[in-house]
Amino acid sequence: MAKYRQLFTEFWSDSFILELTPDEKLFYVYLISNPKTTQCGIYELSSRIIEIETGLNKETVEKLLHKFCESNKILYCPATKEIMVINWMKYNVPNNINSIKCVNREIARVKNKEFLKILYKKCEFDQLDVTSIFQNIVIEESNDYELHSPSTNNLQAPCKPVTSNRIRSNKEKVMNKKQKLKNKEEVAVVLKPENNFADSSDGLKGVIKVFEENVHAITPLVYKKILEFTKHVSNNVIIMAIDEAVSHQVKTINYISKILNSWIKNGIKTVQQVIAYQIQWANKKTIVPIKSFKPNGFCDYEQRTYDFDLLEKKLLGLPL
Numbered sequence: 001m002a003k004y005r006q007l008f009t010e011f012w013s014d015s016f017i018l019e020l021t022p023d024e025k026l027f028y029v030y031l032i033s034n035p036k037t038t039q040c041g042i043y044e045l046s047s048r049i050i051e052i053e054t055g056l057n058k059e060t061v062e063k064l065l066h067k068f069c070e071s072n073k074i075l076y077c078p079a080t081k082e083i084m085v086i087n088w089m090k091y092n093v094p095n096n097i098n099s100i101k102c103v104n105r106e107i108a109r110v111k112n113k114e115f116l117k118i119l120y121k122k123c124e125f126d127q128l129d130v131t132s133i134f135q136n137i138v139i140e141e142s143n144d145y146e147l148h149s150p151s152t153n154n155l156q157a158p159c160k161p162v163t164s165n166r167i168r169s170n171k172e173k174v175m176n177k178k179q180k181l182k183n184k185e186e187v188a189v190v191l192k193p194e195n196n197f198a199d200s201s202d203g204l205k206g207v208i209k210v211f212e213e214n215v216h217a218i219t220p221l222v223y224k225k226i227l228e229f230t231k232h233v234s235n236n237v238i239i240m241a242i243d244e245a246v247s248h249q250v251k252t253i254n255y256i257s258k259i260l261n262s263w264i265k266n267g268i269k270t271v272q273q274v275i276a277y278q279i280q281w282a283n284k285k286t287i288v289p290i291k292s293f294k295p296n297g298f299c300d301y302e303q304r305t306y307d308f309d310l311l312e313k314k315l316l317g318l319p320l
Contacts, residue, residue, distance in 0.1 A: 005033045008091065010252045015216045023056065027064045030054055031074060032085060039099060040106040041088025042115050046081050080111040089123060090249065100132050108137055203235040210239050215251045222253045229260050233269045240274050
């Protein structure tokens with residue numbers, strides 16, 4: 001079990017975190033950093049232990065568990081006393097053999113099998129190596145299942161997982177994304193040309209509203225950055241960049257600026273050009289098959305070869 005847990009600096013500027021009370025912020029940090037946490041994001045933790053380690057009373061702990069279940073941040077099973085941090089694997093990707101083996105051992109001990117179904121689908125959606133992560137673990141498919149919040153009357157939590165009768169292939173996902181982009185392109189056809197980037201103040205207000213609803217409250221520095229971008233691209237393009245950042249769960253002005261700067265660098269300044277670029281990117285995207293690790297290699301990389309005679313001459317200062 002790891003002794004350290006990473007916390008992204010953007011955590012404190014997240015729109016959800018900004019609206020929490022001090023007790024709720026403490027509780028959220030505790031959920032992702034307490035000694036019971038695992039690399040798979042599912043762990044067993046009783047409410048009594050939470051009370052002792054946080055200093056919060058029983059009633060407060062129950063309310064907080066219920067709130068975070070309703071906010072779709074965690075899932076909680078009162079029967080097994082297991083907690084699942086829903087987006088854990090997204091920010092703690094097992095990216096080497098040892099971490100994958102560790103996650104595999106941890107999920108084998110998970111009691112609530114519905115949690116495993118959700119974890120499998122999230123790993124598959126994020127295109128992780130589900131074959132290795134879930135090796136020797138059977139995931140049964142189901143048409144529907146429910147998870148409950150920790151309240152005494154077992155209220156149904158609103159965070160129902162999306163299920164299907166079969167596991168979608170990566171090819172199907174790419175095709176669905178292309179179809180969505182195609183639909184966007186059809187809508188863009190009826191839009192007026194956007195040659196004038198100095199949009200009205202009403203348009204800028206729309207950008208600010210979208211930013212505040214999806215990222216966080218506007219600040220003078222953020223306003224200045226957005227205002228600067230309006231000199232180069234339309235307000236609609238800025239909104240599309242915000243949407244792009246939100247879809248990748250990186251809701252920061254720095255990431256939005258990175259997207260816009262990339263588009264501007266590539267000469268993309270209108271809605272039509274953004275959509276065309278996204279379609280082109282989706283068409284180029286290919287699914288890389290999972291390679292098995294070589295027993296004598298470093299992961300799946302080829303070993304380097306060296307000309308030892310040449311190296312010896314260089315070391316001795318001899319003519320090549």
